[in-house]
């Protein structure tokens with residue numbers, strides 16, 4: 621059993637499986653007490669028991685459907701009142717990958733509710749406390765499908781695009797403070813999400829799939845390195861730098877109040 625280094629409380633949403641479960645393990649190992657959020661109570665209870673005995677930390681479970689307004693409000697109120705929280709990972713997410721006309725409105729809404737609304741309101745619940753203490757860490761899990769769309773990912777990509785721009789905005793807002801805001805954009809990772817999305821992992825190109833442990837350890841390594849944006853599977857740093865540079869130059873190029881010449885009549 622490791623000594624609890626009193627790191628405060630880390631909240632991990634979507635801790636009942638996949639990336640969230642491993643984030644919970646790694647944060648417990650670093651000495652955080654945990655507050656775990658998901659719908660599947662049995663899984664959260666089993667994880668809490670395991671991590672408490674393995675690392676000697678305290679674990680509280682909040683069983684909640686983050687896509688249901690009343691449950692979300694309860695979690696928001698809990699987080700807002702809990703001044704021990706020093707880190708939040710907005711990891712819970714849901715996905716349906718299918719053409720839009722074959723995706724029910726309920727499934728489309730669920731992606732917006734969990735991937736956007738819950739992430740935004742839970743961030744909003746902890747940030748005032750972080751600001752008051754001038755300390756805290758927010759990690760938002762996006763996806764490489766947040767900067768790219770496939771014919772089967774219009775809504776999912778749209779929700780992750782929100783995560784990317786929202787997180788960038790917060791990074792600008794808290795620049796120069798002790799509040800860390802990290803954006804993590806994984807590519808394909810071997811989790812249950814693919815079953816939820818309607819595509820079995822076995823149907824994917826196996827060479828493109830990362831293990832959950834590798835993805836989480838890379839994300840936390842990125843955090844330790846002080847990265848604003850972490851792409852666990854992108855090896856070529858020049859791709860990231862070129863993309864960031866082009867994005868900023870494209871925005872700057874739009875700020876001139878003049879119609880682009882190609883739209884002017886001869």
Ligand SMILES: NC(=O)c1ccc[n+]([C@@H]2O[C@H](COP(=O)([O-])OP(=O)(O)OC[C@H]3O[C@@H](n4cnc5c(N)ncnc54)[C@H](OP(=O)(O)O)[C@@H]3O)[C@@H](O)[C@H]2O)c1
Pocket residue numbers: 633634635636637638639640657658659660661684685686687688710711712713714715734761762763764805806807808809810811812813814816
């Ligand atoms: N796996 C990938 O290839 C991949 C790639 C890029 C990004 N991501 C992102 O990584 C994050 C974690 O996903 P994962 O891959 O680890 O998938 P996962 O194994 O399916 O885990 C998703 C987690 O979110 C929770 N969740 C889903 N809907 C919820 C709801 N309505 N209320 C509360 N909790 C809810 C689930 O818990 P309950 O079902 O118990 O509620 C589960 O713990 C997501 O944001 C996902 O978009 C994944």
